[in-house]
Amino acid sequence: NAGVTQTPKFQVLKTGQSMTLQCAQDMNHEYMSWYRQDPGMGLRLIHYSVGAGITDQGEVPNGYNVSRSTTEDFPLRLLSAAPSQTSVYFCASSPGQIWGNQPQHFGDGTRLSIL
Amino acid sequence: AQSVTQLDSHVSVSEGTPVLLRCNYSSSYSPSLFWYVQHPNKGLQLLLKYTSAATLVKGINGFEAEFKKSETSFHLTKPSAHMSDAAEYFCVVSDPGYSTLTFGKGTMLLVSP
Numbered sequence: 001n002a003g004v005t006q007t008p009k010f011q012v013l014k015t016g017q018s019m020t021l022q023c024a025q026d027m028n029h030e031y032m033s034w035y036r037q038d039p040g041m042g043l044r045l046i047h048y049s050v051g052a053g054i055t056d057q058g059e060v061p062n063g064y065n066v067s068r069s070t071t072e073d074f075p076l077r078l079l080s081a082a083p084s085q086t087s088v089y090f091c092a093s094s095p096g097q098i099w100g101n102q103p104q105h106f107g108d109g110t111r112l113s114i115l
Numbered sequence: 116a117q118s119v120t121q122l123d124s125h126v127s128v129s130e131g132t133p134v135l136l137r138c139n140y141s142s143s144y145s146p147s148l149f150w151y152v153q154h155p156n157k158g159l160q161l162l163l164k165y166t167s168a169a170t171l172v173k174g175i176n177g178f179e180a181e182f183k184k185s186e187t188s189f190h191l192t193k194p195s196a197h198m199s200d201a202a203e204y205f206c207v208v209s210d211p212g213y214s215t216l217t218f219g220k221g222t223m224l225l226v227s228p
Binding site for chain 1 (some may be wrong): 149156164166
């Protein structure tokens, strides 16, 4: 089972560049979300989606865009990369709402460095 | 508002000794509580969850946690540590009343031979 697949695994960008982090899941989950993980801060929610065509902001949305055209895919776009966006990014999916009693299924992460 | 406090940033144990990772939470409603484990360069994997059924919850790899409402705690334990348990552990509170999911800052478990 593939589960949640994130690409790329590593990326280095220059300040001001844009890029898209890809996320795909094969479990037919309605709910998907993006988190960033910084040392000593746990995971913080960037954006989430409750189904195709529906997205909403999380705790730290500034500088990021998302879209959800299909159930399977939930890409995260950095519009103009800044050093403060250096982080590890995780995509997750869930069969139930993210603040319910269903667990999240996580990808292996994208490690992003902004120079 | 809800919050999660993992009381130790690092815990060191010897292989074969008990493990205790502490988590306190605050929530205004009846929360769901989770423990996840993260191995190096991997995503988070569910260890166990509490969703208002039995207060003692058994998870994978011999871990268990006890929900204590009076103490607002959800500590993770394992009777005997194994080298493969070395990882970072996250306590997570899910609160439908506030539509929020809050992660603790993590506890790094170090296991020595």
